[in-house]
Amino acid sequence: MSDPQLVAAVHGVLARVRTAAPLVHSITNYVVMNNTANALLALGASPAMVHALEEVEDFVSISSALVVNIGTLSPTWVSAMQRAAVRAGERGIPWVLDPVGAGATAYRTDTARALLALRPTVLRGNASEVLAVAGEEGATKGVDSTAASDAALDAASRLAHRYGCTVVITGAVDLVTDGARVVRCGNGHPLMTRVTGLGCSVSALTGACVAVESDPVHASAAALVLAGVAGEVAAERARGPGSLQVEILDALAALDGAMLDARARVW
Amino acid sequence: MSDPQLVAAVHGVLARVRTAAPLVHSITNYVVMNNTANALLALGASPAMVHALEEVEDFVSISSALVVNIGTLSPTWVSAMQRAAVRAGERGIPWVLDPVGAGATAYRTDTARALLALRPTVLRGNASEVLAVAGEEGATKGVDSTAASDAALDAASRLAHRYGCTVVITGAVDLVTDGARVVRCGNGHPLMTRVTGLGCSVSALTGACVAVESDPVHASAAALVLAGVAGEVAAERARGPGSLQVEILDALAALDGAMLDARARVW
Amino acid sequence: MSDPQLVAAVHGVLARVRTAAPLVHSITNYVVMNNTANALLALGASPAMVHALEEVEDFVSISSALVVNIGTLSPTWVSAMQRAAVRAGERGIPWVLDPVGAGATAYRTDTARALLALRPTVLRGNASEVLAVAGEEGATKGVDSTAASDAALDAASRLAHRYGCTVVITGAVDLVTDGARVVRCGNGHPLMTRVTGLGCSVSALTGACVAVESDPVHASAAALVLAGVAGEVAAERARGPGSLQVEILDALAALDGAMLDARARVW
Numbered sequence: 026m027s028d029p030q031l032v033a034a035v036h037g038v039l040a041r042v043r044t045a046a047p048l049v050h051s052i053t054n055y056v057v058m059n060n061t062a063n064a065l066l067a068l069g070a071s072p073a074m075v076h077a078l079e080e081v082e083d084f085v086s087i088s089s090a091l092v093v094n095i096g097t098l099s100p101t102w103v104s105a106m107q108r109a110a111v112r113a114g115e116r117g118i119p120w121v122l123d124p125v126g127a128g129a130t131a132y133r134t135d136t137a138r139a140l141l142a143l144r145p146t147v148l149r150g151n152a153s154e155v156l157a158v159a160g161e162e163g164a165t166k167g168v169d170s171t172a173a174s175d176a177a178l179d180a181a182s183r184l185a186h187r188y189g190c191t192v193v194i195t196g197a198v199d200l201v202t203d204g205a206r207v208v209r210c211g212n213g214h215p216l217m218t219r220v221t222g223l224g225c226s227v228s229a230l231t232g233a234c235v236a237v238e239s240d241p242v243h244a245s246a247a248a249l250v251l252a253g254v255a256g257e258v259a260a261e262r263a264r265g266p267g268s269l270q271v272e273i274l275d276a277l278a279a280l281d282g283a284m285l286d287a288r289a290r291v292w
Numbered sequence: 293m294s295d296p297q298l299v300a301a302v303h304g305v306l307a308r309v310r311t312a313a314p315l316v317h318s319i320t321n322y323v324v325m326n327n328t329a330n331a332l333l334a335l336g337a338s339p340a341m342v343h344a345l346e347e348v349e350d351f352v353s354i355s356s357a358l359v360v361n362i363g364t365l366s367p368t369w370v371s372a373m374q375r376a377a378v379r380a381g382e383r384g385i386p387w388v389l390d391p392v393g394a395g396a397t398a399y400r401t402d403t404a405r406a407l408l409a410l411r412p413t414v415l416r417g418n419a420s421e422v423l424a425v426a427g428e429e430g431a432t433k434g435v436d437s438t439a440a441s442d443a444a445l446d447a448a449s450r451l452a453h454r455y456g457c458t459v460v461i462t463g464a465v466d467l468v469t470d471g472a473r474v475v476r477c478g479n480g481h482p483l484m485t486r487v488t489g490l491g492c493s494v495s496a497l498t499g500a501c502v503a504v505e506s507d508p509v510h511a512s513a514a515a516l517v518l519a520g521v522a523g524e525v526a527a528e529r530a531r532g533p534g535s536l537q538v539e540i541l542d543a544l545a546a547l548d549g550a551m552l553d554a555r556a557r558v559w
Numbered sequence: 560m561s562d563p564q565l566v567a568a569v570h571g572v573l574a575r576v577r578t579a580a581p582l583v584h585s586i587t588n589y590v591v592m593n594n595t596a597n598a599l600l601a602l603g604a605s606p607a608m609v610h611a612l613e614e615v616e617d618f619v620s621i622s623s624a625l626v627v628n629i630g631t632l633s634p635t636w637v638s639a640m641q642r643a644a645v646r647a648g649e650r651g652i653p654w655v656l657d658p659v660g661a662g663a664t665a666y667r668t669d670t671a672r673a674l675l676a677l678r679p680t681v682l683r684g685n686a687s688e689v690l691a692v693a694g695e696e697g698a699t700k701g702v703d704s705t706a707a708s709d710a711a712l713d714a715a716s717r718l719a720h721r722y723g724c725t726v727v728i729t730g731a732v733d734l735v736t737d738g739a740r741v742v743r744c745g746n747g748h749p750l751m752t753r754v755t756g757l758g759c760s761v762s763a764l765t766g767a768c769v770a771v772e773s774d775p776v777h778a779s780a781a782a783l784v785l786a787g788v789a790g791e792v793a794a795e796r797a798r799g800p801g802s803l804q805v806e807i808l809d810a811l812a813a814l815d816g817a818m819l820d821a822r823a824r825v826w
Contacts, residue, residue: 274801
């Protein structure tokens with residue numbers, strides 16, 4: 026079912042993350058900071074969480090990628106996100122936007138749109154968030170999606186064209202589009218929805234992947250496969266959501282070519 | 293030893309949390325955000341951590357319950373807690389107050405009292421915190437209690453009458469009172485005191501329970517039994533506090549009627 | 560290979576932490592708050608994370624030690640760190656400074672130096688951070704060191720003399736110096752570098768140790784041995800970085816005299 030070229034791209038991305046250990050600057054929410062940092066470390070990247078207005082521009086300038094996640098917002102943080110994104114754009118440093126909870130409040134939707142206007146390399150959300158950012162219906166229940174991924178594909182394509190970015194919609198089947206190509210990934214496990222912030226981890230891992238892969242569609246697909254395969258391996262070992270969270274980190278560190286060949290579902 | 297009516301209430305609350313998956317808005321401390329969100333997800337609720345002044349009122353308005361926890365305070369956060377609590381009161385959305393560390397500093401005690409004046413549905417603290425909020429002696433050592441639960445029962449009854457709320461005192465035996473009824477819960481395990489923020493998790497789970505059960509005494513008792521039984525199951529599997537934290541999440545997700553019948557100690 | 564007197568000091572420190580359960584006030588970064596609190600609880604100390612300007616001075620005054628960690632900075636937090644450090648100095652309460660990421664940005668380096676001027680009891684960093692604080696070359700890659708510990712020993716000695724503090728440089732072999740004595744610790748495991756914030760945990764545990772041991776060189780060495788031995792025990796049980804993080808907490812709680820005698824490498 027998988028496209029061999031895409032699977033080969035995933036192999037290449039994983040190898041380069043481990044060799045280069047790219048520094049990934051994250052401005053992300055309080056809930057997932059520890060897990061996000063550990064997911065990046067487990068994959069082989071070097072994470073740093075830095076948000077002060079006084080240093081975000083300096084820090085992003087020495088980083089290989091930036092990840093901006095609006096899960097827990099406040100005005101000072103939004104300013105820092107914007108400054109970091111602007112500087113990333115100026116320096117040609119790839120960056121990923123995760124519009125957590127867009128659609129739930131006007132503040133979240135507006136913040137997500139203002140950041141999107143700064144032209145991230147990749148926008149990653151669930152279907153509800155992508156629809157909300159695009160100005161379409163599709164209620165967000167808190168931070169969880171109530172819409173299916175395919176329902177948001179048209180909106181994603183339009184966003185990709187308008188902002189020159191790649192859009193990732195995660196769900197039972199994940200979608201990646203740059204407005205021209207559409208890639209799908211079927212990896213993952215339903216138990217992953219019972220652990221907080223695994224979507225945020227995918228965004229962080231996408232940051233590590235865009236740091237080492239210049240095609241953002243391939244980089245995004247790689248992040249989805251790597252996170253999804255790790256989730257499947259972890260789910261086979263886990264007894265519930267608590268152990269799943271732990272096993273995912275172990276699985277990310279243990280990912281190898283044989284696992285990817287056996288499990289990758291990307292087309 | 294258990295009261296069959298109370299045990300039946302716990303069964304009903306668990307079933308309704310899993311069916312309704314209530315959105316629980318938490319304004320809580322940095323230390324426990326990840327674990328609190330995961331505890332809510334493991335039980336079957338839908339957590340969201342939102343604290344910006346710009347959106348707390350919007351967010352609480354779409355939520356089924358609010359949890360306010362003062363573990364890591366600052367003035368902006370206190371303002372957000374107050375606005376969210378006022379809006380919850382206006383909309384008839386039940387809310388839970390956790391006065392972490394009340395008694396340790398004047399700032400904490402004053403903040404807890406100002407929030408209590410906004411009339412939460414449930415106040416949950418350890419004995420030292422409840423005594424401090426009530427203006428009585430009982431030293432708090434940092435954020436840990438130095439007093440026994442029963443010593444705080446009179447203070448709890450007075451607070452319940454004065455503020456029209458239900459008060460929960462957690463300890464070796466937990467107490468719940470609305471000033472008229474007193475319910476006790478004996479579930480839990482001593483190793484739980486070696487994991488940070490499990491009291492905060494109980495407050496969060498109480499939020500999920502008051503979202504689906506209109507009697508706050510029953511809702512509070514249900515949260516105590518569910519958390520306590522999960523803790524007991526987890527302690528039998530754990531080798532120490534690290535694995536206990538993981539096992540509790542697995543156990544919350546695995547709770548079923550047979551476990552509750554076999555283990556609930558509530559009267 | 561170990562110095563019996565130093566091993567005896569470690570035994571004594573562990574016993575006193577467990578007996579006294581010292582209250583350790585931490586002003587630390589968002590990424591590690593949960594793990595740091597759990598590491599302190601697992602060892603037997605009583606952690607509290609408190610950062611509001613309105614209460615840091617009150618809180619440090621009732622604490623047995625203070626830990627200041629600049630991992631996630633902002634101006635308000637820096638002010639709180641300074642106030643708490645000044646008060647700790649006035650009251651003779653020992654405190655530990657962890658200059659996370661010093662050298663990565665000017666803001667971080669300047670903040671670390673301003674705090675160091677307040678004369679902590681112990682400064683703990685990796686080699687890059689210590690070199691950066693001392694004003695010497697040695698690039699910091701984000702928050703990870705690129706220099707070896709011994710390369711920073713001269714800088715550490717000078718800092719120790721200038722600020723009257725003990726300096727700890729963690730790495731494959733850890734170094735402790737007060738400018739006169741030099742102690743080395745060889746405990747630990749390479750997998751520990753794949754878990755975020757274990758250096759921060761060492762700083763926190765150093766806080767617990769200086770609370771019960773008046774010789775900061777002995778206290779620092781004890782923290783290194785305790786964390787390192789726990790890491791080794793955990794690494795033997797772990798399947799990867801996720802389970803390592805869990806196992807370290809279990810191992811800290813399970814540490815006993817026999818384990819220390821068998822494993823301590825301190826000289």
